[in-house]
Amino acid sequence: MAAADPPPRGTVRNPGSPSALRRLNQRRVVDALLAGGPATQAGLSRRTGLSTATVSNIVKDLLASGDAAVSPTTSSGRRALLVSLTPPSGLAIGMDFGRRHLRVLAATRGYEIVAEQEAELAAGYHPQQGLDRADELLAKVLVAAGAQRQDILGLGVGIPGPLDRRTGTAIGGTIHPEWVGIAVPELFRQRFGLPVFVDNDCNLGALAEVTWGSHRSVENLVFVKIGTGVGAGLILNGAPFYGSIGVTGELGHLTLDDRGQVCRCGNRGCLETFASTDVILHLLDGRTPGKLTTEAVVQMALGGDAATLRVIDDAGYSVGRALGLLANLINPEVIVVGGPLSGLGETLLAPVRRGLQRYAMPAVGNSTTVAMTELSEQAEALGAATLVIRSSVRP
Amino acid sequence: MAAADPPPRGTVRNPGSPSALRRLNQRRVVDALLAGGPATQAGLSRRTGLSTATVSNIVKDLLASGDAAVSPTTSSGRRALLVSLTPPSGLAIGMDFGRRHLRVLAATRGYEIVAEQEAELAAGYHPQQGLDRADELLAKVLVAAGAQRQDILGLGVGIPGPLDRRTGTAIGGTIHPEWVGIAVPELFRQRFGLPVFVDNDCNLGALAEVTWGSHRSVENLVFVKIGTGVGAGLILNGAPFYGSIGVTGELGHLTLDDRGQVCRCGNRGCLETFASTDVILHLLDGRTPGKLTTEAVVQMALGGDAATLRVIDDAGYSVGRALGLLANLINPEVIVVGGPLSGLGETLLAPVRRGLQRYAMPAVGNSTTVAMTELSEQAEALGAATLVIRSSVRP
Numbered sequence: 001m002a003a004a005d006p007p008p009r010g011t012v013r014n015p016g017s018p019s020a021l022r023r024l025n026q027r028r029v030v031d032a033l034l035a036g037g038p039a040t041q042a043g044l045s046r047r048t049g050l051s052t053a054t055v056s057n058i059v060k061d062l063l064a065s066g067d068a069a070v071s072p073t074t075s076s077g078r079r080a081l082l083v084s085l086t087p088p089s090g091l092a093i094g095m096d097f098g099r100r101h102l103r104v105l106a107a108t109r110g111y112e113i114v115a116e117q118e119a120e121l122a123a124g125y126h127p128q129q130g131l132d133r134a135d136e137l138l139a140k141v142l143v144a145a146g147a148q149r150q151d152i153l154g155l156g157v158g159i160p161g162p163l164d165r166r167t168g169t170a171i172g173g174t175i176h177p178e179w180v181g182i183a184v185p186e187l188f189r190q191r192f193g194l195p196v197f198v199d200n201d202c203n204l205g206a207l208a209e210v211t212w213g214s215h216r217s218v219e220n221l222v223f224v225k226i227g228t229g230v231g232a233g234l235i236l237n238g239a240p241f242y243g244s245i246g247v248t249g250e251l252g253h254l255t256l257d258d259r260g261q262v263c264r265c266g267n268r269g270c271l272e273t274f275a276s277t278d279v280i281l282h283l284l285d286g287r288t289p290g291k292l293t294t295e296a297v298v299q300m301a302l303g304g305d306a307a308t309l310r311v312i313d314d315a316g317y318s319v320g321r322a323l324g325l326l327a328n329l330i331n332p333e334v335i336v337v338g339g340p341l342s343g344l345g346e347t348l349l350a351p352v353r354r355g356l357q358r359y360a361m362p363a364v365g366n367s368t369t370v371a372m373t374e375l376s377e378q379a380e381a382l383g384a385a386t387l388v389i390r391s392s393v394r395p
Numbered sequence: 396m397a398a399a400d401p402p403p404r405g406t407v408r409n410p411g412s413p414s415a416l417r418r419l420n421q422r423r424v425v426d427a428l429l430a431g432g433p434a435t436q437a438g439l440s441r442r443t444g445l446s447t448a449t450v451s452n453i454v455k456d457l458l459a460s461g462d463a464a465v466s467p468t469t470s471s472g473r474r475a476l477l478v479s480l481t482p483p484s485g486l487a488i489g490m491d492f493g494r495r496h497l498r499v500l501a502a503t504r505g506y507e508i509v510a511e512q513e514a515e516l517a518a519g520y521h522p523q524q525g526l527d528r529a530d531e532l533l534a535k536v537l538v539a540a541g542a543q544r545q546d547i548l549g550l551g552v553g554i555p556g557p558l559d560r561r562t563g564t565a566i567g568g569t570i571h572p573e574w575v576g577i578a579v580p581e582l583f584r585q586r587f588g589l590p591v592f593v594d595n596d597c598n599l600g601a602l603a604e605v606t607w608g609s610h611r612s613v614e615n616l617v618f619v620k621i622g623t624g625v626g627a628g629l630i631l632n633g634a635p636f637y638g639s640i641g642v643t644g645e646l647g648h649l650t651l652d653d654r655g656q657v658c659r660c661g662n663r664g665c666l667e668t669f670a671s672t673d674v675i676l677h678l679l680d681g682r683t684p685g686k687l688t689t690e691a692v693v694q695m696a697l698g699g700d701a702a703t704l705r706v707i708d709d710a711g712y713s714v715g716r717a718l719g720l721l722a723n724l725i726n727p728e729v730i731v732v733g734g735p736l737s738g739l740g741e742t743l744l745a746p747v748r749r750g751l752q753r754y755a756m757p758a759v760g761n762s763t764t765v766a767m768t769e770l771s772e773q774a775e776a777l778g779a780a781t782l783v784i785r786s787s788v789r790p
Contacts, residue, residue: 021443021444022444045446048416049416049417049446049449050446050449051444051446051449052446054444054445054446162758164758172757172758219639234724234725236632236636237631237632241632243726243728244614244726244727244728245726245762246726247723247726247756247758247759248724248725249724250723250724251723251724254723255719255720265756266757267754325650328645328646329646329649329724330629330724331638331640331642331643358662359650359662361642361648362567363640363642364640367639367640
């Protein structure tokens, strides 16, 4: 039960408003139950400092939503009701849309993966086609999980580019054009008729690292995804950081060379023009018969192919250079590298660390840990499921 | 009274610990009194949702620290005690150490400046000399304020470089060498025998903009100081952001040209090698008889001197370029420019905006406001005073 939801972290917005106060108080009761186990209402009042009337109202809400249950007990010789969180039930669905892939998984509120499906998507697929495939995979996931549609708590959705959080629409420059301008949450809500939580894939990767990964206690973490694009998700003070309009961590569009190649964002010499998997594939084109794939590049590097190692080294160093700029600004404790090259391990991490050390101030570079994700390519879908799990105990 | 302290914002660390819970509850009572005025303990319990026992304990603490007072009243026909925050009393001292200047001011908890003194310091002064001058200026400030040492609530101190928050020591690379390795809070505590709060000057400038300045409602703000060095302070989710070890916003050490001039941080082509006042003075050297000063540069630019305008334009554009990288990562709502060139107004802001627009992604550049500080060169000292004022109501 203790793993049902990690302790809430991060910032309380508009702390003075009545609804914020109510959420804050509810959160404290749920946290007290997660941290200390079942308790009477009087016990919850002692644990939280809240009045018994406030606790009583919150418990009423939790009972109504099915998040808590009561059972008889005795307290100081008198009969009382013991409040406990209900065993994690319902499934959180995480969907991760890449530029060419789709992953759908189901997880419990206890942070266990129940079933998972993945599929390739055609480059430049239309979002409607993506939704069709997602619907098919979701059906398979439910069959594998032995579950029904009504068991779904909600859908977490990762999309491969930034969202303008003022409007919920995907914005241009980094995502493939078919998604731009679409109100993504609304699209999924209409299709699936479920609560929907949408975020950028890199933000979800970062969230997964501090909920599913081995960095649960880290307050300031950066998740870098090196794929068709290069992006970063930021966990600052323990919570995903969205900035003013929701476009943060655009590492792939830091200018490294003012006179460099033209980037699809309209700028020149962005990190993406040095380090995306597209660039790597282009540089190594023709070294194998047939069409080269990212998986083949990983195998060639691990097999010691000199040209492949050189290209990976250059790409990793450029990523490290951009991370040096980032580290000078936000000084993270941990940087986690993810994406389809994560199988390269130290072969990729070593040049990333070299670039970081060279471009960050020494005190910053020396205190930053760079690690490979341990969540392989599931990170983004797991983070999407986290959005659902977190929301399910904090209405 | 409502202005005694802005509502607390930002992140609660270790929200589950008893001391954090106590601080959180006390903060809510103080906020309720700031937002809604005097109230009975029962009223405070209703306003906050806290139990009357919890409220009673908090009020006891506030009375003991002199932060609150009680007066008789009637409530629902019964006699009761009205709790109110004591009128702001005591002085917050803000000290701002620049590379060549010192400013000391006294402010009330009601955010009013009572007295102020400033002095020039010799380049490369020893911190001990700085403290001697600060002691002299503090004595003058107290005389001007008609106050005594015992009226001082605490000292806020800004230093011109990063602090390692793990140890409280100034770190190398950007600050003048005499401060490096010194445990700054301890040094001031020993000298003045007062509560001491130390931070980097840019962080304090940012804090001043959201407490004294016109950006009180802004959640994500960057304060850029262009002076002998170039640095930035970050307000993220409403609170100063310190990252992992306290070294954030090192804008001046973002590499703009990999083969550029050697920077004192040990890197090459950092923003500081393009845009510090030292660089500007060096480029314009010899255009006036005698030694050129920053003030003279401002006058020459405002007078329309072509070479000066060109040099300012180039420097501003470089700052804007670095801000474009920063904005792609943390997407601030407002960027405020401060420091000794702030008198240049639009002459400096225009190239900064141009650089930002060119290097930031369009959605980010278009939604970021760039403004000149309205706090002139007081910003850092005002932010230092804010540290004291904030601490004085939140033990």
